[in-house]
Amino acid sequence: MTSGAFLDVQQVTKRFGGFQALSAVSLSIRQGERFGLIGPNGSGKTTLINCISGTLRADGGRIVFAGQDVTTLPAHRRTRLGIARSFQIPKPFVSMTVLDNLLIPLEYSGHERTDGAVEHAMSILTLVGLAPKARVRSGALTQIEMRKLELARAMAAGPKLLVSDEAMAGLSASEVDDILAILFELNQRGITIIMIEHIMRAVMRFSERIAVLDAGEKIAEGQPDAILADPRVERAYLGE
Amino acid sequence: MSQRAFLAVAALVVVAGFLVSRVLTNQYYYFAAYVILQYVVLATAWNILGGYTGYVNFGTPAFFALGAYTSVVLIKMMNAPLGLQLVGGAAVAGLLGLGIGYLTLRLRGVFFSIATLALAVVLQTLFVNWEYTGGARGLSLIRPATAPLFGHYVQFLFEVMLILALFAVGVAAWIEHSWIGRGLAAIRDNEEAAECMGVPTLRLKLVATTVSGALMGLAGAPFPYFVTFVEPGSVFDLNYAVNSLAMPMIGGSTTWVGPIIGAVLLGTAQQVATVTISSALNLLIVGVILVAFVILAPEGIVGLIQRLARRREGDVRLAHGKAT
Numbered sequence: 001m002t003s004g005a006f007l008d009v010q011q012v013t014k015r016f017g018g019f020q021a022l023s024a025v026s027l028s029i030r031q032g033e034r035f036g037l038i039g040p041n042g043s044g045k046t047t048l049i050n051c052i053s054g055t056l057r058a059d060g061g062r063i064v065f066a067g068q069d070v071t072t073l074p075a076h077r078r079t080r081l082g083i084a085r086s087f088q089i090p091k092p093f094v095s096m097t098v099l100d101n102l103l104i105p106l107e108y109s110g111h112e113r114t115d116g117a118v119e120h121a122m123s124i125l126t127l128v129g130l131a132p133k134a135r136v137r138s139g140a141l142t143q144i145e146m147r148k149l150e151l152a153r154a155m156a157a158g159p160k161l162l163v164s165d166e167a168m169a170g171l172s173a174s175e176v177d178d179i180l181a182i183l184f185e186l187n188q189r190g191i192t193i194i195m196i197e198h199i200m201r202a203v204m205r206f207s208e209r210i211a212v213l214d215a216g217e218k219i220a221e222g223q224p225d226a227i228l229a230d231p232r233v234e235r236a237y238l239g240e
Numbered sequence: 241m242s243q244r245a246f247l248a249v250a251a252l253v254v255v256a257g258f259l260v261s262r263v264l265t266n267q268y269y270y271f272a273a274y275v276i277l278q279y280v281v282l283a284t285a286w287n288i289l290g291g292y293t294g295y296v297n298f299g300t301p302a303f304f305a306l307g308a309y310t311s312v313v314l315i316k317m318m319n320a321p322l323g324l325q326l327v328g329g330a331a332v333a334g335l336l337g338l339g340i341g342y343l344t345l346r347l348r349g350v351f352f353s354i355a356t357l358a359l360a361v362v363l364q365t366l367f368v369n370w371e372y373t374g375g376a377r378g379l380s381l382i383r384p385a386t387a388p389l390f391g392h393y394v395q396f397l398f399e400v401m402l403i404l405a406l407f408a409v410g411v412a413a414w415i416e417h418s419w420i421g422r423g424l425a426a427i428r429d430n431e432e433a434a435e436c437m438g439v440p441t442l443r444l445k446l447v448a449t450t451v452s453g454a455l456m457g458l459a460g461a462p463f464p465y466f467v468t469f470v471e472p473g474s475v476f477d478l479n480y481a482v483n484s485l486a487m488p489m490i491g492g493s494t495t496w497v498g499p500i501i502g503a504v505l506l507g508t509a510q511q512v513a514t515v516t517i518s519s520a521l522n523l524l525i526v527g528v529i530l531v532a533f534v535i536l537a538p539e540g541i542v543g544l545i546q547r548l549a550r551r552r553e554g555d556v557r558l559a560h561g562k563a564t
Contacts, residue, residue, distance in 0.1 A: 053436055079438040087436075093429035095494070104426045107419055109438035157437055 005064070006031035006192055007052070007161055012061035014047055014216075021047045022216045024061065029161075029194065034187050036207030036224070037196045040237055043213040045196045046088060049163045052194075053085045054078040066160065080109050082160030086150035086167055088196075094139035098130055098149060101138050105157035121156060128152045128182055144175050151182060161192045168199050176202055204228070212236065246413065250406045257402040261395040270398040274466060276507035277398070278459050280405040282480060283487035283499035284412045285455030290485065291493030292421060293448045294428030295344060299356030300484040302363045303333040303453045305475035307460025312373050312470055315381055322400065322462060329461025330454040337453020341446035348431075357481070364476040378471025381464050397466050404462075408455045413496040415451070424448055425494075456484075482523060483507075486530045492542025501541050 005028040014022040022044045029035050039045050050056040052063060054075030063071045070078050084105075093101050102121035125131040128148040133141065138149060147167050154162055164183060168176045180202055187193050197203045203210065204224045212220040212227060214236040220227055227233055261270070282300060289295050307329030314320035314328050340356065347355050368376045387396035415421045423444045426434035435441045464470045483506065491502025506529065510522040537544045 055432060055436065074440075074442070075435045076438045076440045079436060085436055087433065091430040091433040093426050093433065095425065095429050100422075104422060104434070104439065105437035108423065108440075153433075153437060 004067075005029060006033070006066060007194075008062075008064040009048075009052065010062040010064070012048070012051055012058045012063065014044075014051055014056060014059050020216050022051070022058075025213070025216070025218050026061075027211055027218070027221075029192060031160075031192055032187070032190055033192055034183075034206055034208045035192075035194045036203040036210035037194055037213065038198070038200075038203055038210060038227075039213035042215075043236075044216040045213055046165060047216075048213065049085060049165055049194065049196060053083055053163060076108070079105070079157050079159075082158070083163070084109075084154040084157040084159030084161070085163040086147075086154045086165055088165040088169065090143075090146035090150050092138035092141070092146060092149055092153075094137070096138060097135050098125065098138050098141070098152075099134040101149060101153050102156040105153055109157040124152050124155045127155070127185065129178070144171055144178070147171065147179060148182070151179070151186075155186065159191055161194070162186060163194045163196070165196045166198065167195075168197060168202055180206060246410060250410065253406060254399070254403060257399050258389075261390055261399060267392070267394055270392075270394045272511045274394070274398050274401050275511065276504060277401040277405045278463075279483055279487060279503040279507045280500055281401070281408045281459035282456055282484040283491070283503040284405075284408040284496065285452045285459065286484040287488040287493055287496075287499045288412055288415060288424075288455070289448045289452040291488050291498070292416065292424040292428065293445060295348075295445070295448075296350075296353045296485070297340075297356045297452070298353050298481050298485070299340070299360045300456055301476040301478065301480045302356070302360040303336060303456030304460035304463075304480050305360075305363065305367065305472070306333045306336055307457030308463040308470055308475045309367060309373055310457065311461045311464045312379060312381065315464065316372070316379075322465065325465075326400075326404075326458060326461045330458040333457020333460070334450050334454030336457075337449040337451070338446060340453065341442075341449035344445045344449070345442065360476060360481065364472050367472045367476075374471065376472060378469055378474075380469050383465040383468055393465070397462055400462055404458055408458070409496055409500060411451065411455065412499070415448075416496050420444060420447060479523065482526055483510075486526045488540070490529060490533045490540055492540030492544075494539070495542050498540050498542045505541075 007029040009025060009027040011024045011026055012022055013024055025048060037045050047056065051058045054073060058071060062069060065081060065083060068081065070081065093104065099118070099121055102124060103117055106117045106121060122131060122134060125134055128151055130145060130148050130152060133145060141149060151164065151167060168179050171179065176199060183193055183195065183206060195203060195206055207224055209222065210224055210227045211218055212233050219232050219236055220230045282304065286297060286300060289297050310329040310332045311325035314325050340359070343355055344352060367373060373379055384393055387393050390396035390399065423434065423439045426437065426439050427441050427444060431441055460475065463475065487502030487506050488499040490506060491500065492498030506526060509525055513521045513525055533540065
């Protein structure tokens with residue numbers, strides 16, 4: 001990739017019936033960047049990443065990833081191109097073991113169909129600290145373990161861009177640090193990361209740039225300090 | 241079980257079936273065995289979509305009847321041989337399955353189930369009004385009196401259904417242990433997550449609905465020759481919907497073994513009840529057993545055995561731990 005945007009979201013629009021969830025949102029994210037996406041509840045953050053990952057199709061606008069227009073591609077094709085995501089509410093494959101959960105993306109994302117898959121999966125589980133639970137059925141995990149499994153499974157898809165949707169909601173301070181450390185480590189390995197989060201301490205520490213959504217519109221974008229100082233952001237969160 | 245072991249067992253069963261048909265002369269046993277084997281095919285077919293993929297299909301009669309009526313048409317049009325009837329029935333029902341597959345784009349859970357039930361009703365209405373296949377009155381067919389090697393044709397049909405059952409089970413076992421089966425399991429657990437992990441959910445669901453539908457059609461294709469009289473009421477029987485769903489649930493819906501166990505168990509119970517008491521009891525038997533299983537052993541007989549085996553293993557390990 002050259003200096004251009006790695007992920008280019010251009011004027012993306014999404015409506016649900018009469019409700020305008022996203023109105024002409026544009027984002028431009030560089031390769032290797034740590035990008036934060038914040039905004040009050042219902043501001044359209046998850047809708048935006050659903051449009052990026054392909055679970056929803058944008059009504060208008062374009063999404064270009066690594067030079068390829070992915071606007072109309074189904075989600076599994078985007079995953080194979082390198083866009084992976086974790087879910088806000090963990091969605092493990094409950095009938096499978098933790099290890100098998102990772103083998104699905106390893107087998108299907110087209111990066112690995114070989115005997116090395118199990119070792120690869122175990123190395124990812126070691127990274128997130130779930131290795132001792134590899135043979136446990138994923139339905140039996142605790143909240144934090146499920147969050148880690150979400151990240152691990154997304155990792156197994158071999159992403160170039162990882163979208164982490166509120167991976168830390170409801171976790172304790174030390175657990176938040178755990179997840180943050182994992183995300184920093186992934187970024188070190190060259191993965192571009194979009195973090196959606198309500199925990200300000202975490203987003204501010206993690207992100208190089210932050211965009212703020214409010215009622216489906218991007219109201220601010222910039223470095224963490226500038227965002228904190230922005231009166232429009234304060235208004236969006238606290239009201240007039 | 242390895243592929244070779246499976247083929248060996250299958251060949252053995254086929255030969256055994258043939259040998260039995262040389263010895264046993266009471267026709268009733270062949271009728272009974274045919275019905276049970278037909279349920280092995282239907283339950284196995286249902287399970288590919290219902291058990292592996294998690295889409296509950298109430299429309300088994302639609303696929304089964306389509307297989308049977310395809311045979312009727314082929315017989316009337318060109319007096320087609322049984323082999324062609326089987327291929328035709330499977331193909332037409334498979335196409336219907338493919339259509340149903342596209343329904344899964346918009347319909348999930350109970351809504352999908354209701355749609356499949358509606359499909360059976362609509363299709364039945366269609367055949368009731370189609371004069372060519374006998375309409376509501378039905379149609380009598382003359383089957384060949386004998387088959388080479390087998391003597392009586394019913395014996396031959398029994399052997400054919402035995403082979404179809406083995407074929408269906410083989411297909412299901414292969415799917416279960418291939419990348420397709422793992423993808424289907426991911427869809428069953430969470431379709432959205434599966435899609436986001438790179439699983440081509442639509443394509444896999446289309447495979448599941450098509451294969452499931454084709455196998456159901458395959459089960460129905462020899463039916464006209466089996467009963468020699470086809471009318472909408474008998475091929476669109478609700479029994480097929482209930483049984484093909486209950487048998488995998490009772491046997492265990494996550495493995496290919498489950499539907500066989502369920503079909504043999506329930507199918508035999510129904511045959512015994514039909515002879516000794518009344519066929520009217522069949523649905524009641526299924527209902528009571530199904531309710532019992534849903535409450536007591538929701539993972540079916542296979543799941544129950546697995547759970548017991550695991551507990552036993554745990555006990556053994558515990559005992560070992562104490563000893564050392």
